[in-house]
Amino acid sequence: MEKKVEILPNLEALIERGLEIVLQKIQTSIEKHNRFTIALAGGSTPKPLYEAISQQNLPWEKIHVFWGDERYVAPDHPDSNQRMARLAWLNKVPIPAENIHPMPTNSGDPAIDAAKHEAELQEFFKVPVAEVPKFDLILLGIGDDAHTASLFPHTPALSVRDRLVTVGSKDGQPRITFSVPLINQADCVMFLVAGAGKISALEQIFAEKADSQTYPARLIQPSGELWWLLDESAGEKLKSEY
Template identity: 40%
Template structure:
């Protein structure tokens, strides 16, 4: 039975961050190859663990066989900074992945950051709707095949930060967020856009993630943005042993997500 929320999500525990990145890289490779009835769409995450994932996807063993022509890369969130800013998720993914592989430029959908945050969020939402072919998300026809997510020490995911109005936005697909405990105005997918997915995968590594992962997994704190992530498909946590430190193994449904 598919798990549609974080409390019932599958959990895969691996030795370390390198194993997490390898696991997800090979899973994405197999999943992308299997998609033959249309384009394969993925929303990328920022952070050190996804960066290693991107580097692995760029290695010849995978890159030479990955179906780049059929894969469309979107972004789960972005800091509203120039595309060459060190804080840019796009800049990181370009340096780690896109400049090394034969992905068509039109298949990489960076979040725009040249206008106002509100204008750019609306522009990216229009781009998603054009790709999707409809202005309304439809049950049974997910926008994304995969949404990759991380989790911050405050429980945020993508740029869905605590205490911010975006958490209540159930209309837009893309919105803005101005965190009160982190730098930069952000663009982010909203909960409805994330929900319209076949697979949501949280990638977590390190002891710094342990406490928050355990709290989100219990689902007993409604103030944590990650606790409210759902998918019309399935949700999985792929974590290393350090991040899983505070989670009781008996409470998990541990299995391979491949």
């Protein structure tokens, strides 16, 4: 794993740097295998990044968009990660509809929808059941509790190693989420973290020793590159090291 940490002066600079990296990954992946696969994060921090990507002139027919997790709500619900990304980015560009791969949330049973999405991933990446697909880029954020995707502290989803997609839970509300092995198989994982509210979580995530069940983002150790882009408020306590 190649870990890179950058502390940027503010959110605007963080988004600008994030855009540079995304565009570079798009170019490299398309040159290498004629397509680019990205899994998106929810939350407020990546929204301006999606808006910035929507302003680019890109080979949209070669870009495939997935989500790392989704709240178990309808696609038009205000809390939907899919809805946010469509409004900020996907509805604004001529990307083919079949290149957008949202997590299903309509069966009434999150476990059924998680299994369905797992089958979709296996079919799309053409991997055998025992293998883990490799995304070009997975975007992640963290919560004040150090969760990432919908991998929340002390929940069963953290221990899932035999599935690509599983059911997460926050305060009793189900979510669908990529599993730890699927995230860790990525060619590149990039965390975008902003705000002073993330300082204590980052301290534990970056600590030499801490409990991964309590601070789930510690479980993210991808086989490829690991980027942490922090704004100055979030990275305050880490400045001396990076």
